[in-house]
Amino acid sequence: xxxxxxxxxxxxxxxxxxxxxxxxxxxxxxxxxxxxxxxxxxxxxxxxxxxxxxxxxxxxxxxxxxxxxxxxxxxxxxxxxxxxxxxxxxxxxxxxxxxxxxxxxxxxxxxxxxxxxxxxxxxxxxxxxxxxxxxxxxxxxxxxxxxxxxxxxxxxxxxxxxxxxxxxxxxxxxxxxxxxxxxxxxxxxxxxxxxxxxxxxxxxxxxxxxxxxxxxxxxxxxxxxxxxxxxxxxxxxxxxxxxxxxxxxxxxxxxxxxxxxxxxxxxxxxxxxxxxxxxxxxxxxxxxxxxxxxxxxxxxxxxxxxxxxxxxxxxxxxxxxxxxxxxxxxxxxxxxxxxxxxxxxxxxxxxxxxxxxxxxxxxxxxxxxxxxxxxxxxxxxxxxxxxxxxxxxxxxxxxxxxxxxxxxxxxxxxxxxxxxxxxxxxxxxxxxxxxxx
Amino acid sequence: xxxxxxxxxxxxxxxxxxxxxxxxxxxxxxxxxxxxxxxxxxxxxxxxxxxxxxxxxxxxxxxxxxxxxxxxxxxxxxxxxxxxxxxxxxxxxxxxxxxxxxxxxxxxxxxxxxxxxxxxxxxxxxxxxxxxxxxxxxxxxxxxxxxxxxxxxxxxxxxxxxxxxxxxxxxxxxxxxxxxxxxxxxxxxxxxxxxxxxxxxxxxxxxxxxxxxxxxxxxxxxxxxxxxxxxxxxxxxxxxxxxxxxxxxxxxxxxxxxxxxxxxxxxxx
Ligand SMILES: Nc1ncnc2c1ncn2[C@@H]1O[C@H](COP(=O)(O)OP(=O)(O)O)[C@@H](O)[C@H]1O
Ligand SMILES: [Mg+2]
Numbered sequence: 001x002x003x004x005x006x007x008x009x010x011x012x013x014x015x016x017x018x019x020x021x022x023x024x025x026x027x028x029x030x031x032x033x034x035x036x037x038x039x040x041x042x043x044x045x046x047x048x049x050x051x052x053x054x055x056x057x058x059x060x061x062x063x064x065x066x067x068x069x070x071x072x073x074x075x076x077x078x079x080x081x082x083x084x085x086x087x088x089x090x091x092x093x094x095x096x097x098x099x100x101x102x103x104x105x106x107x108x109x110x111x112x113x114x115x116x117x118x119x120x121x122x123x124x125x126x127x128x129x130x131x132x133x134x135x136x137x138x139x140x141x142x143x144x145x146x147x148x149x150x151x152x153x154x155x156x157x158x159x160x161x162x163x164x165x166x167x168x169x170x171x172x173x174x175x176x177x178x179x180x181x182x183x184x185x186x187x188x189x190x191x192x193x194x195x196x197x198x199x200x201x202x203x204x205x206x207x208x209x210x211x212x213x214x215x216x217x218x219x220x221x222x223x224x225x226x227x228x229x230x231x232x233x234x235x236x237x238x239x240x241x242x243x244x245x246x247x248x249x250x251x252x253x254x255x256x257x258x259x260x261x262x263x264x265x266x267x268x269x270x271x272x273x274x275x276x277x278x279x280x281x282x283x284x285x286x287x288x289x290x291x292x293x294x295x296x297x298x299x300x301x302x303x304x305x306x307x308x309x310x311x312x313x314x315x316x317x318x319x320x321x322x323x324x325x326x327x328x329x330x331x332x333x334x335x336x337x338x339x340x341x342x343x344x345x346x347x348x349x350x351x352x353x354x355x356x357x358x359x360x361x362x363x364x365x366x367x368x369x370x371x372x373x374x375x376x377x378x379x380x381x382x383x384x385x386x387x388x389x390x391x392x393x394x395x396x397x398x399x400x401x402x403x404x405x406x407x408x409x410x411x412x413x414x415x416x417x418x419x420x421x422x423x424x425x426x427x428x429x430x431x432x433x434x435x436x437x
Numbered sequence: 438x439x440x441x442x443x444x445x446x447x448x449x450x451x452x453x454x455x456x457x458x459x460x461x462x463x464x465x466x467x468x469x470x471x472x473x474x475x476x477x478x479x480x481x482x483x484x485x486x487x488x489x490x491x492x493x494x495x496x497x498x499x500x501x502x503x504x505x506x507x508x509x510x511x512x513x514x515x516x517x518x519x520x521x522x523x524x525x526x527x528x529x530x531x532x533x534x535x536x537x538x539x540x541x542x543x544x545x546x547x548x549x550x551x552x553x554x555x556x557x558x559x560x561x562x563x564x565x566x567x568x569x570x571x572x573x574x575x576x577x578x579x580x581x582x583x584x585x586x587x588x589x590x591x592x593x594x595x596x597x598x599x600x601x602x603x604x605x606x607x608x609x610x611x612x613x614x615x616x617x618x619x620x621x622x623x624x625x626x627x628x629x630x631x632x633x634x635x636x637x638x639x640x641x642x643x644x645x646x647x648x649x650x651x652x653x654x655x656x657x658x659x660x661x662x663x664x665x666x667x668x669x670x671x672x673x674x675x676x677x678x679x680x681x682x683x684x685x686x687x688x689x690x691x692x693x694x695x696x697x698x699x700x701x702x703x704x705x706x
Pocket of ligand 2: 626
């Protein structure tokens with residue numbers, strides 16, 4: 001190499017010097033700090049102000065956390081321990097209330113000897129969700145997901161196992177009706193698949209379960225809905241609402257897009273009315289008014305009513321989010337599906353919805369997170385969610401006067417759930433992004 | 438087309454095998470007294486057209502003359518208000534069964550390809566055979582690979598449409614239609630959204646299709662293609678069929694002034 005240059009260039013480096021570390025001021029943290037935090041007068045001012053603010057917040061919060069008391073029987077006991085250990089003026093959190101009452105915040109008034117049941121239910125729920133959320137799991141596992149709602153109901157509420165089984169049988173009845181009638185007429189089959197199971201649930205399921213239970217009494221101790229509370233209650237209402245509102249919201253969005261006058265107008269009216277009234281009003285409606293409409297003597301579980309209301313409320317929002325996704329698709333996608341001879345439902349299921357839902361993921365998850373947090377509103381109709389229980393705990397003589405520690409704990413539980421949903425949504429978006437481009 | 442664009446006539450340099458390009462006297466499409474309005478706008482006026490099996494028809498005309506609307510009426514992407522359209526012996530009416538039947542017999546290729554971006558090339562091609570024709574998945578995949586080979590992109594089968602060039606996407610769109618084994622193919626300006634160097638590869642695919650005797654209705658401004666492949670050229674203006682003739686006659690001896698004007702604009706300079 002050097003020969004060629006030897007005649008024209010006076011000096012040619014024969015061997016390369018090893019690369020050197022850049023000077024300290026040009027690398028790493030120092031460089032970053034200088035460039036990002038102290039690059040100009042305004043920047044320096046903002047940095048100093050921010051540091052002052054962070055210092056202000058931390059100097060108040062940190063001692064409170066660091067001096068926390070984790071085991072005491074009451075608030076006054078907490079205060080005594082603080083006076084002894086940290087001095088009477090020290091700020092100190094009394095997390096002893098959580099150690100003392102966490103089971104109530106989590107399980108409500110569920111009988112303590114049965115705490116394993118909500119835990120099993122949670123595990124069942126996670127196992128059932130896994131194949132829905134992650135494509136890597138064999139598709140056969142979806143059968144378990146389909147059966148899981150009945151299993152979970154049975155584990156949580158108990159009673160005879162024949163009840164949930166009889167209800168599940170209704171879906172089989174509906175499917176059989178559909179297959180049987182679709183030989184004659186598609187419309188008749190659809191109607192039959194709706195009407196026959198409803199009749200079955202109203203008139204056959206109850207007696208059938210009763211009869212089977214008297215022949216073969218298998219079951220768990222029954223736990224009434226009144227005993228449900230705490231985070232368990234929020235989680236059940238929230239997750240049921242989320243899982244039910246997605247399909248309903250999609251149907252409403254399709255309905256709103258439909259050319260069929262009645263379906264279109266019904267969907268629009270439903271969405272606008274549900275959305276136009278605050279959730280709390282619907283919850284009061286659920287707790288008070290429904291009793292007037294339902295035939296006297298029907299004992300319609302309050303929790304179930306709340307789940308229905310929350311579902312309807314969220315589905316109106318989901319419908320609007322999905323409608324945005326549908327509208328964002330180029331018209332060519334609909335036309336290509338039509339031109340290939342796909343019928344409406346197939347083109348929706350195979351072509352339109354996968355794309356529209358992908359676009360709508362952030363909005364859908366946003367709605368889910370909102371719904372999940374809104375379940376705390378049930379405290380106003382007398383259900384004991386974590387907020388309701390925190391009031392109850394504060395009403396006891398031991399813990400009278402405690403606020404922040406309970407709210408920190410409740411907030412943390414909600415945060416974990418909502419943050420997981422948010423992360424999952426990002427994971428899903430990235431995955432779909434990678435797959436489709 | 439300007440003289441400075443030698444990319445297009447690639448297809449014209451090739452000898453075309455006409456042995457299968459026979460026109461039978463069996464009617465494939467019969468349009469009689471057809472009218473269509475968009476609101477008060479009369480977009481198609483008194484269209485009468487008979488297409489025989491094996492015919493290759495090129496439809497041309499100025500933008501907005503209703504060419505797209507006409508061929509979209511043939512598979513009911515648009516609804517006509519008056520007159521009668523019979524495709525493959527089935528009349529197009531509001532009967533959904535008839536519409537689905539016709540759509541599965543008639544393939545359509547769009548200007549903007551309209552591939553399904555969330556499915557792989559192979560899935561794009563097998564979707565309709567599996568769900569509409571109820572072909573077993575394995576068989577559908579074999580058919581799809583056969584047609585992907587025919588349009589010369591079998592190696593792209595497992596990619597997504599977004600990873601392909603425009604010309605490749607359009608060839609996939611043609612393969613996707615062919616997988617349904619249609620008896621009639623409709624093309625709506627299949628090359629207008631393509632860069633010049635990709636036009637030839639798509640036209641080549643279409644020529645091969647014509648050589649096999651496919652009945653084709655093709656909206657295009659590729660006059661080289663029309664001359665070589667079409668056995669009839671139709672000129673539309675303001676919603677009417679103004680003139681139709683064999684390509685040689687049509688280009689060398691246009692009858693109406695509107696046709697002359699159009700041809701001078703599109704060929705001239
Ligand atoms: N959906 C529609 N609603 C109203 N007018 C339309 C619609 N689609 C097309 N048109 C009008 O109909 C005329 C014919 O359109 P088109 O068939 O797309 O023309 P071409 O394909 O010949 O360019 C144009 O004037 C266009 O503006
Ligand atoms: Mg057009």
